[in-house]
Amino acid sequence: MKTEGKTMKKVLFATTALIATASMAAAEVRISGYGRFGVDYNDANDRAVNGVPSTTITSRLRLQFDMSTETDGGVVLGARMRMQSESRDNAAGTGVWNAARFYASYGGFTLGVGNIIGAIENTPGMYLETRTAGTGIDGAGFVSLVTNVNNEYFNWDAYSSAGAGANGVEVLYSSGAFNGHISYSTRNGAIGLDRAAVNVSYTFGDWTAALGAQDTDIAWGDKVLVTLQGDLGQYGVRLAYADNEGISKWGLYGNMDIGAASNILVWVTDEDAVSAADVLAGRGDNRDTALLDRGEGTSYGIHYSYDLGGGASFEAGWRESSADNTTVQAGVYFSF
């Protein structure tokens, strides 16, 4: 598996354009980002039914501004801000700013404030090893995540690329093979929406094991996540499991380099049904009103990537969700 595919964590780290600063040696602004556009076939769309053709253009442009400086004492102070312009299901939006994440780093410690990354979001081994961190050219709903269950997705704090995010606090620690992360937010102070989360991970040789957990009063929000991933040169394998307040979901993922520029990835997940007791109790917050189809069952997908050079690649993916939804996508992705 190529380094490029491997480092494509959804929210994070690529910055390429550096503006030299005139008067302060330590301070800088970096502008980077990516563009991607392609074609999305989604069998849930039908122009005659919901006004959306089954085949549409999907696209996103992201600009990322990274500002930082370093104090005389070696503390790095910085912030990350994004602008995003997106089209999904043929609906194009104008660009919007998100809210900033601020941070202070010293040694292995980082304090984050504002639009935090979040400890569940940042657990190693949760997202797909693709440039979109999901299947296809726009992620195709991120069905592959074992923390997305019960038709209720992204029920955790995560750096928001087009919104204000959790406005929380987090501490990250890194020392050699060990990484740890705790995060906390009150969703802007509202009572009952607090989220506390943690993750720890350890890398031994080619393998990384990680554990994540979230505690909250938000319905279906208590989570325990376990992952194990191996980077075996040409091959990558990964196993993930989450208990989502009683709903288990398993995921198995494998990818392989083919020739000099291609990588192919396959995945399968299996989600348990909600327990009869919970269904009868009518526990809320799931977006599907049908009691008997809350997302349980098997989902799977396949993704193909071809490195075009210059930071660009061709990406294609097909996935079937447990809710019988099929998407097939292909397009190009380029970083700058």
Place this chain on the structure above:
Amino acid sequence: MKTEGKTMKKVLFATTALIATASMAAAEVRISGYGRFGVDYNDANDRAVNGVPSTTITSRLRLQFDMSTETDGGVVLGARMRMQSESRDNAAGTGVWNAARFYASYGGFTLGVGNIIGAIENTPGMYLETRTAGTGIDGAGFVSLVTNVNNEYFNWDAYSSAGAGANGVEVLYSSGAFNGHISYSTRNGAIGLDRAAVNVSYTFGDWTAALGAQDTDIAWGDKVLVTLQGDLGQYGVRLAYADNEGISKWGLYGNMDIGAASNILVWVTDEDAVSAADVLAGRGDNRDTALLDRGEGTSYGIHYSYDLGGGASFEAGWRESSADNTTVQAGVYFSF
């Protein structure tokens, strides 16, 4: 006529600020744009009547972000994004992002996706040969365009600088003296709003001839546009004609360099009345409720430009529309 005035196509090409990229040789972000501000006299305004003084400040700041990279195979992948802050008729808005146009170019071909330029918009010889592409410092309503008729303006796909645009697809082709362009959009999937357009142009010596056409179910949207322009050193002349679903409009345009830094431009257009049959049939979508004054008649204008150096110029213009509206504007315009 000076090169500067000549290349000031409304939507396009000037980029000046280049941010060197640190880690990818081929990828870059360019920031460019322009500012303009001045005074607008408009006899349709009256502070006592509509709350807007007849003389107001008109201003615009545009920031343009151009991102691109080149694959190993020589395909350029890129996107264009704009931020615009504007004041017209004394109403200042805060800056807004538009939506991105994505593209892939190879040889003479370019595929565009998203906030497309559009084939009618991009037909050579449609806009005025001024920095604003219209008369005065803010274009003064672009009355000079032969495709703007029947009090219904900009009824074609065009790159939107402050909105989401058409979310369409287009292909441009250039080979020597020939340029061609086809575009298609569904206005985000709504049925009955499809627009298909094409333009072709050919340059022979000092002259360029162009033909544009649009087909759509949108009322008054079928258009055929023909232009012929000559760049005769000190002089520029241009003729344009459009049939706008039965409404003809002619335009004649001439400009002349005076001395080392000045250019003066004059234009006149003549628009036919809507046919009695169409008026009786009550064909919709024209913004003027009065049946008898839909824009027919003669409009004319004069524009003066003085090159100040450093990418800045003084711009002034006066125009009379066929609807008896007078505007006189003057101000400065600078690129960066």
Place this chain on the structure above:
Amino acid sequence: MKTEGKTMKKVLFATTALIATASMAAAEVRISGYGRFGVDYNDANDRAVNGVPSTTITSRLRLQFDMSTETDGGVVLGARMRMQSESRDNAAGTGVWNAARFYASYGGFTLGVGNIIGAIENTPGMYLETRTAGTGIDGAGFVSLVTNVNNEYFNWDAYSSAGAGANGVEVLYSSGAFNGHISYSTRNGAIGLDRAAVNVSYTFGDWTAALGAQDTDIAWGDKVLVTLQGDLGQYGVRLAYADNEGISKWGLYGNMDIGAASNILVWVTDEDAVSAADVLAGRGDNRDTALLDRGEGTSYGIHYSYDLGGGASFEAGWRESSADNTTVQAGVYFSF
């Protein structure tokens, strides 16, 4: 007092990141800004009462774009645009653009148009000599300004960092020790909202004296402001007085360098009660409905700054307003 603290005028002048321009020697875009984040204790907040914890995160990220070019005749044409993302009282907003201020400068003269600075806002000696121009990490309401009275704050034209501002016109003049500034706006043409303002200042040795005034029909908007400030090496002292349409407010401010990196600042203001005649007449536009507590009385504060190097500092402040509101704030501030 350190230069750094001294030059931190709220709205103005720091720009650090310069993007070299490729094709026009004179034109450029500069990107600069600052981030700040910290903790705010405000005894007016109570999670059980108004949903806001008494201790919250306060943060702001500002990006500033400065565009300019110079004509052959030596006139500088330019514009300033800002993006701001902010969290106060635990409510995080996404980033927003403001509207642009345009300018033309030649010799000591500057013409400003659009989102103008404003002559009251720009009167020397009005804001605190801190990085936030107020107390603490986010200004803590800018109670220290003698032009903020009667529970009605910022009743003058000022460059808006997150809005459209006054859309006015202004002329600034500077010659040696003398600075002058006149500004005028109609608040986008609405009748009765005109504001005219002026300031003049003169620096003699270590001392600067300034006079500002505003004339308007907006209730409580007529103002006369007098300031005197001295920069005495290690010490800074300042005196300010304003008559706000009959409401007097005095302010006394002193700051002192301590050691190589610290500065401590203390201030006290005293605001007169609204005259009985005005109270009985029910003159409007004050935000406090209680007739007997419109802000009169004594306010005071203390602010501590520690220079961390690299354009970063630690900032902390405590202030008591005359309305018995206590805030204590501490955090970090960094420029880029």
